[in-house]
Amino acid sequence: MFYDNLVDACARNKCKVTPVVLECGGAKGSIANWKKGSAPNSDIVVKLAVRLNVTTDFLLRGIQNDTAFLSDDQKQLLMYYNSVDELARARISERAETLAEQQAEERAREQAKRQEIRCSVPEESAPCESIEIPFFELPVSAGLGVDLLAQDGAQETISVPATPTTRRADFSVLVEGDSMEPMFSDGDIVLVEQEQEVPEGQVGIFAVNGAGYIKKAGRRCLISANDKYDDIPISPDDSVRCFGLVIGKL
Numbered sequence: 001m002f003y004d005n006l007v008d009a010c011a012r013n014k015c016k017v018t019p020v021v022l023e024c025g026g027a028k029g030s031i032a033n034w035k036k037g038s039a040p041n042s043d044i045v046v047k048l049a050v051r052l053n054v055t056t057d058f059l060l061r062g063i064q065n066d067t068a069f070l071s072d073d074q075k076q077l078l079m080y081y082n083s084v085d086e087l088a089r090a091r092i093s094e095r096a097e098t099l100a101e102q103q104a105e106e107r108a109r110e111q112a113k114r115q116e117i118r119c120s121v122p123e124e125s126a127p128c129e130s131i132e133i134p135f136f137e138l139p140v141s142a143g144l145g146v147d148l149l150a151q152d153g154a155q156e157t158i159s160v161p162a163t164p165t166t167r168r169a170d171f172s173v174l175v176e177g178d179s180m181e182p183m184f185s186d187g188d189i190v191l192v193e194q195e196q197e198v199p200e201g202q203v204g205i206f207a208v209n210g211a212g213y214i215k216k217a218g219r220r221c222l223i224s225a226n227d228k229y230d231d232i233p234i235s236p237d238d239s240v241r242c243f244g245l246v247i248g249k250l
Helices: 002-012 017-023 028-035 042-052 056-061 072-082 086-120 164-168
Strands: 130-141 155-161 171-176 189-193 203-208 211-217 221-223 240-249
Touching (some): 002 017, 002 028, 002 056, 042 056, 130 164, 164 240
Parallel strands (some): 130 171, 130 211
Antiparallel strands (some): 171 189, 189 240, 203 211, 211 221
16 A cells, blocks of 8 residues: 555655655645555655655555665656756656656557467467577576676577467577576576566566576565575665566577
């Protein structure tokens, strides 16, 4: 619930809900409505997120993943937002909301297209039918991590049987190491559907401070399937990027 997340954010910032809401242009009556489960408008959510140094996702849905930590670019945007008057802030909020809606529509169209492709190719397709997908020779680590963003990582394409799973894949990468066994082994080629976020508990391809990993998404950490390996903690100072969701292997 929005109100519970707001209380949590205020507690972290050692401040009280009512003064913060009033400071951001909200009303006491709104707080009472939020307690009952009413949804806030987007403008007050953005202002509260800026004031409390959290993401709008945290306030609205309680999501705490890599996006909950502000990058240098996000901090720069917040600095710009805080440096202008209320009229300019309203324009920024309106433009940001428009861009967010456009991207949501684009993601919905992409998802619908993927679903259409998935349903159009039966799993028992003829062995001779194949498709080409991008393949990154530079491995992602199932161990200690390698530099996924290195400039010398070569990309090519590979031919794979046309199935619903391979049709969904946006690219494939080589696995190195054994920390994801028995799910994925050293030398496996995994299929990846490009996504900006991976649900908690699902396996994805990540870069932490430039080092590439195939891991389960955890709460402020990346999790190995092999008990021999420790989880990789994620701190606010780390640079984290999600490349996509692992949907299978060849």
